[in-house]
Amino acid sequence: MANLHTPLFADPAFEAASNRLTIDLGALADNWRHMDRLSGKARAAAVMKANAYGIGIEPAARTLYAAGARDFFVASVEEGVALRPIVPDARIHILAGMWPGNEQLFFDNGLVPIINSEEQLAFFMSVLSQRGDHPCVLHVDTGMNRLGLTRDEALALAGDPARPASFSPVLVMSHLACADDQAHPLNRRQLESFRAVTAAFEGIESSLANSAGIHLGSDFHFDMTRPGIATYGGEAVNGLANPMKPVVTAEARILQIRRVRTGETASYGGSAQFARDSRVAIVAIGYADGYHRSVSGGGVTLRQATPSGAYGFLHGRQVPHLGRVTMDLSLFDITDFADNAVRPGDYIELFGNNVAVDDVARAGGTIGYEMLTSLGKRYERAYIEAE
Known part of the structure; x- marks a missing residue:
């Protein structure tokens, strides 16, 4: 897939969206053909x-x-x-x-x-x-x-x-x-x-x-x-590396960057706790968009299997989710970036080429099917046409 920050999309609504989906129809077609050959x-x-x-x-x-x-x-x-x-x-x-x-x-x-x-x-x-x-x-x-x-x-x-x-x-x-x-x-x-x-x-x-x-x-x-999830890029078989191409890349805009001191907390219930001075990206994504509360970095007492929560991807590295996913907002830890390397307005990848949708799903105790079919109406969509 092309770099999402190149002038690939001319649609101003996509470029200005708080959260957006890039859907690679070429990958969709390739995945279906792969499953057809396997059949x-x-x-x-x-x-x-x-x-x-x-x-x-x-x-x-x-x-x-x-x-x-x-x-x-x-x-x-x-x-x-x-x-x-x-x-x-x-x-x-x-x-x-x-x-x-x-x-x-x-x-x-x-x-x-x-x-x-x-x-x-x-x-x-x-x-x-x-x-x-x-x-x-x-x-x-x-x-x-x-x-x-x-x-x-x-x-x-x-x-x-x-x-x-x-x-x-x-x-x-x-x-x-x-x-x-x-x-x-x-x-x-x-x-x-x-x-x-x-x-x-x-x-x-x-x-x-x-x-x-x-x-x-x-x-x-x-x-x-009748291939379903594999066509759309998701894992089909437990314990095997997923050979399918990612079809959907979900991104959300960083609205604000906050500095938090050692010993302070953030998010509902004080669910993010800081053992060092930190910088936190406030991102326009929440459970109203299908980014489930169960993928939260903390404060979700019912989740047992993956207590650390989900990661996003930003400027070449993974960044952990902090605290609880809320209706419209999520927090990500950007402390390890140099000052000014991350700015308000940048987009963080929630899943796609760099973060597998099934990995995010596992962090929330669910499956890639649910992540994809829960995508909310607030995403602006752009399609990369199949050749």
């Missing part, structure tokens, strides 16, 4: 939930379509309606399925409902009896105990001689619960369960692997994979 003979879909993991559904969908994606997954029918004009000839799958009152949106926008229960199946079939055939996806739970028909329900459906001919799923899918732990025994149990279902629905395409599942190998790939 072997299977084709990779594009997962666009939660406003494309916080980066913006329009630029993300446009980029991934240009990279080769033709299958898209979103959480709700509303997301599907927003996505349809961006990828007019792609297949868009709706994870929440069809419900009474929203069925017209599926027909008007050519959206594919995912059938998650026998109740949804019954409603979908009643709609087809009035409107004619429409594609769907059958979701089978193979061990996560979340959405999906049970394996026994799916097998009974496959063998039911009274199953209407109009019920013609274009895909059978399931979802892995523990793929981020490659040694977990549930991975193999889910695979065997899913194989039994796909055999019963012979001739219909199938999909099991998410980002982490793709790394489990070709047995898990089937016809389609």
Whole structure:
């Protein structure tokens, strides 16, 4: 990524913003292509939930379509309606399925409902009896105990001689619960369960692997994979170095620099305590922007795993967070910089090329998914277009 302090962005609003996101669409495309290659003979879909993991559904969908994606997954029918004009000839799958009152949106926008229960199946079939055939996806739970028909329900459906001919799923899918732990025994149990279902629905395409599942190998790939977090630059597998390119760089402006004496405190609850004379950067970022209170440098009693809190990155070095993250502001320790090396108006990187989003997430006892999908509306966004 280009240096963010070069004249890359001509938008005055971006240059003046208190907090801002730089979104590298070239990295997004490269990440998706990497996961598509890892998928072997299977084709990779594009997962666009939660406003494309916080980066913006329009630029993300446009980029991934240009990279080769033709299958898209979103959480709700509303997301599907927003996505349809961006990828007019792609297949868009709706994870929440069809419900009474929203069925017209599926027909008007050519959206594919995912059938998650026998109740949804019954409603979908009643709609087809009035409107004619429409594609769907059958979701089978193979061990996560979340959405999906049970394996026994799916097998009974496959063998039911009274199953209407109009019920013609274009895909059978399931979802892995523990793929981020490659040694977990549930991975193999889910695979065997899913194989039994796909055999019963012979001739219909199938999909099991998410980002982490793709790394489990070709047995898990089937016809389609569904990489999500890896496409957006996040870690997919525990304990492995993340090979993906950062997509999002979050920065916030330093509003003020304070001098604090030895023995003084700062932030709510006196949660930052100073054993030396220090300089503190007051930064325009807080939990209202999705920079969670749990990443605080101190004063968050429930966090146990990483008591030191998060770091930012400023002028070539890491700087620790101090005290508690508040609604609009955070404090960072800049004592080790020379006087006048840091000035009000400078930007500090919260995560991006120099601070991994998953490292910040771990400091707050959460995951990169939550950091990205929590990005607030107060960020000014700039996009680096894919070549």
